[in-house]
Amino acid sequence: MTLAGPRPATVPSAVRFADGVLYALDQAALPWSERELALRDAEQVAIAIERLQIRGAPLIGVAAAYGLALALAADPGERALLAAHERLRATRPTAVNLTHALERVRAAALEAAEPRRAAAALAQARAIEAEERAASASIAAHGARLLAGARRLLTHCNTGFLAAPGRGTALAVIAEKADREQLELVLATETRPLLQGARLTVYELSRLGIEHRLIADSAAAGLIASGAVDAAIVGCDRVALNGDVANKVGTYAIALAAHAAKIPLVVAGPTSTIDPRIESGEEITIEERGEDEVRRLRGVELTLPGTPCRNPAFDVTPAALVSALVTERGVAEPPNAATISALLHR
Amino acid sequence: MTLAGPRPATVPSAVRFADGVLYALDQAALPWSERELALRDAEQVAIAIERLQIRGAPLIGVAAAYGLALALAADPGERALLAAHERLRATRPTAVNLTHALERVRAAALEAAEPRRAAAALAQARAIEAEERAASASIAAHGARLLAGARRLLTHCNTGFLAAPGRGTALAVIAEKADREQLELVLATETRPLLQGARLTVYELSRLGIEHRLIADSAAAGLIASGAVDAAIVGCDRVALNGDVANKVGTYAIALAAHAAKIPLVVAGPTSTIDPRIESGEEITIEERGEDEVRRLRGVELTLPGTPCRNPAFDVTPAALVSALVTERGVAEPPNAATISALLHR
Numbered sequence: 001m002t003l004a005g006p007r008p009a010t011v012p013s014a015v016r017f018a019d020g021v022l023y024a025l026d027q028a029a030l031p032w033s034e035r036e037l038a039l040r041d042a043e044q045v046a047i048a049i050e051r052l053q054i055r056g057a058p059l060i061g062v063a064a065a066y067g068l069a070l071a072l073a074a075d076p077g078e079r080a081l082l083a084a085h086e087r088l089r090a091t092r093p094t095a096v097n098l099t100h101a102l103e104r105v106r107a108a109a110l111e112a113a114e115p116r117r118a119a120a121a122l123a124q125a126r127a128i129e130a131e132e133r134a135a136s137a138s139i140a141a142h143g144a145r146l147l148a149g150a151r152r153l154l155t156h157c158n159t160g161f162l163a164a165p166g167r168g169t170a171l172a173v174i175a176e177k178a179d180r181e182q183l184e185l186v187l188a189t190e191t192r193p194l195l196q197g198a199r200l201t202v203y204e205l206s207r208l209g210i211e212h213r214l215i216a217d218s219a220a221a222g223l224i225a226s227g228a229v230d231a232a233i234v235g236c237d238r239v240a241l242n243g244d245v246a247n248k249v250g251t252y253a254i255a256l257a258a259h260a261a262k263i264p265l266v267v268a269g270p271t272s273t274i275d276p277r278i279e280s281g282e283e284i285t286i287e288e289r290g291e292d293e294v295r296r297l298r299g300v301e302l303t304l305p306g307t308p309c310r311n312p313a314f315d316v317t318p319a320a321l322v323s324a325l326v327t328e329r330g331v332a333e334p335p336n337a338a339t340i341s342a343l344l345h346r
Numbered sequence: 347m348t349l350a351g352p353r354p355a356t357v358p359s360a361v362r363f364a365d366g367v368l369y370a371l372d373q374a375a376l377p378w379s380e381r382e383l384a385l386r387d388a389e390q391v392a393i394a395i396e397r398l399q400i401r402g403a404p405l406i407g408v409a410a411a412y413g414l415a416l417a418l419a420a421d422p423g424e425r426a427l428l429a430a431h432e433r434l435r436a437t438r439p440t441a442v443n444l445t446h447a448l449e450r451v452r453a454a455a456l457e458a459a460e461p462r463r464a465a466a467a468l469a470q471a472r473a474i475e476a477e478e479r480a481a482s483a484s485i486a487a488h489g490a491r492l493l494a495g496a497r498r499l500l501t502h503c504n505t506g507f508l509a510a511p512g513r514g515t516a517l518a519v520i521a522e523k524a525d526r527e528q529l530e531l532v533l534a535t536e537t538r539p540l541l542q543g544a545r546l547t548v549y550e551l552s553r554l555g556i557e558h559r560l561i562a563d564s565a566a567a568g569l570i571a572s573g574a575v576d577a578a579i580v581g582c583d584r585v586a587l588n589g590d591v592a593n594k595v596g597t598y599a600i601a602l603a604a605h606a607a608k609i610p611l612v613v614a615g616p617t618s619t620i621d622p623r624i625e626s627g628e629e630i631t632i633e634e635r636g637e638d639e640v641r642r643l644r645g646v647e648l649t650l651p652g653t654p655c656r657n658p659a660f661d662v663t664p665a666a667l668v669s670a671l672v673t674e675r676g677v678a679e680p681p682n683a684a685t686i687s688a689l690l691h692r
Contacts, residue, residue: 216595312568
């Protein structure tokens with residue numbers, strides 16, 4: 001096994017705004033087809049979000065922010081602004097980043113005089129994107145420093161440039177380590193039922209020129225036990241104040257195996273995923289998604305039609321199994337009430 | 347949640363011999379089509395084994411034994427016997443049960459005078475099948491006694507009447523508990539990459555009338571942690587003399603989660619899976635299967651074509667995580683060098 005070779009100078013941006021157009025990599029077509037959408041008005045942006053061509057909570061927020069700026073460029077009136085705001089917000093009504101980003105753009109636009117509204121909105125969208133990119137870069141730097149000695153990593157689900165502006169979270173750390181020539185190999189889980197690993201993380205690693213192997217989710221624990229990796233790194237959907245982590249289903253088994261093998265499990269995510277209303281993981285309700293995600297895959301039946309399924313989308317990893325929580329503000333190591341409180345007040 | 351209702355009086359036999367014909371459930375067509383093959387000579391039996399229409403190591407052994415008896419019924423000469431023996435043995439050259447069953451039938455036939463060879467061979471094939479059925483029934487009884495208090499079970503991979511004559515191993519325990527009206531629910535993992543759980547275990551549970559839910563493999567650990575089951579029960583591919591267990595990849599993560607949740611993990615299998623040449627799991631080499639099993643599923647691409655994969659077929663669960671090993675001779679609880687030695691000398 002050799003170190004990864006020189007990597008491509010640029011990877012595609014999941015979204016980028018230029019000359020009055022929002023360009024977005026069509027994630028519904030990945031990895032089999034790599035094509036960029038050119039979105040010229042708020043309605044086109046809304047449709048792309050609805051079709052999951054743009055996905056990943058932070059990415060949706062940024063895309064919607066640009067969508068609202070496009071609406072104001074076409075019609076700076078308050079009525080058009082509110083209509084576009086409502087149209088974009090309704091695309092994914094439960095997405096917190098989306099709601100928050102749209103509020104910021106609307107507020108910035110309404111503070112400006114009407115002729116300057118479009119410019120103010122665009123400036124705010126650019127600011128949101130820049131903040132996300134800065135957070136990703138900071139996570140990458142903190143994580144790479146923490147994992148300087150780990151040359152073979154395992155990761156789960158999709159946490160790279162397709163999930164968030166910049167280079168993402170856990171995969172940003174991996175990309176940074178590759179930049180520093182401190183990376184030999186990444187094991188990526190396929191991440192059933194929706195295959196975010198097989199479809200998206202493999203695409204990201206491939207575009208980043210990082211040596212990788214795809215594995216079935218159930219192979220992770222045994223490969224960790226057999227010494228195949230030096231550390232595991234994952235993202236997070238929600239972090240409790242005591243450091244318990246809710247993340248994509250399957251994370252908990254990886255954490256148990258890493259703990260048993262005495263290798264680090266690192267969790268990477270922005271401080272915005274720390275939920276100040278939640279003291280511990282016991283308070284986190286695990287969303288169960290549709291049974292057809294388990295029964296079918298890309299249109300193919302996997303079992304007897306009508307088989308009853310359970311499909312928890314997340315699981316909870318106790319803080320005691322997490323070596324470190326890497327955020328844009330720094331590292332909570334180990335994560336607990338004291339280190340997380342310190343991060344939040346930094 | 348209520349107890350499973352009355353179950354069907356009979357379930358299909360994976361193989362059954364009657365009136366000079368070996369009837370076999372076509373496992374390559376399951377679960378979407380349920381049809382029985384009628385195999386009338388050794389060549390037809392060999393083809394069915396090669397096409398994976400008959401699968402599961404003990405089942406292959408029994409089917410091949412009947413195949414050799416069919417050959418002798420057609421031509422009791424020694425030359426025809428040896429040709430049929432070689433043809434059947436070559437279908438799955440590494441299957442130990444197959445080799446062993448064919449040797450027993452051949453030896454029994456050759457001990458008899460030529461006119462009585464076919465009858466001697468058939469009697470030996472019936473004896474092998476009866477031994478397997480008795481072992482399954484004994485495992486079921488020992489396991490049901492051990493798990494009398496557990497009403498919700500999790501299982502992994504395929505261990506029922508499709509895998510072995512009789513009712514199988516781990517799933518025989520489950521079926522026995524259903525007979526005793528001590529079972530509410532079974533969670534069955536899909537068992538990527540080959541989906542033995544989604545395809546075969548779901549079919550078995552459905553035919554047995556047992557209430558069940560199919561889950562993605564990565565959901566097992568989190569559901570165990572959340573209290574969804576009272577125990578986990580799995581089969582085994584090989585057991586070391588110290589009680590370490592090699593079984594379908596994914597077993598180790600289930601064992602870690604069961605241990606953390608303080609619920610039993612029970613392993614069920616015949617004493618023939620205890621390998622007296624192997625002191626501990628560290629000596630077990632994990633077979634890696636083809637990468638296309640990870641890259642594709644039922645003909646559908648899951649990732650970028652050509653993505654490099656790792657595909658370990660098994661993992662090793664340390665004896666310390668196993669509550670009990672249930673065999674046809676009794677229970678090693680907990681499994682260790684002393685309890686396993688006692689079983690082997692019983």
